[in-house]
Amino acid sequence: MADFDLEALSLGELKKMQKDVAKAISTFEDRQKAEARAKVEALARKLGYSLAELVSTETKFSRAPAAAKYRHPENPALTWSGRGRKPQWFMEAQETGKTVSDLAIS
Known part of the structure; x- marks a missing residue:
């Protein structure tokens, strides 16, 4: 040095x-x-x-999008898979007396 x-x-x-x-x-x-x-x-x-x-660096796994399990009562375009945070519309529907089974997609 x-x-x-x-x-x-x-x-x-x-x-x-x-x-x-x-x-x-x-x-x-x-x-x-x-x-x-x-x-x-x-x-x-x-x-x-x-x-x-x-070195196999190409093995990235991505989770497939989850299928929708719940649908908004008035707007069928709004759905939720049941994963992650509950959407606002889901919580508001529960506050108005709807049950989880009422919002479930049959």
Whole structure:
């Protein structure tokens, strides 16, 4: 590592050095990851594979939309699957005396 005589540097040089050090610190982890990835890719190529073949990153599962279980009494376009927060119309219908079975889709 280089030794610097910080007393001999001007304010502009010190600020530039401070900016360069901050940038080096912020990108350190990214540089380390890139170096590790390059090593792993080289090893995979040496064994006759690509990194993508060895690491299956394509297995994202998404939940299918749930079927509607409840329908608004006056507006059939408003539905609710029963998952998540109750919609306002559902709570208002219950407050007016409707039961869950009254709102259920048959």
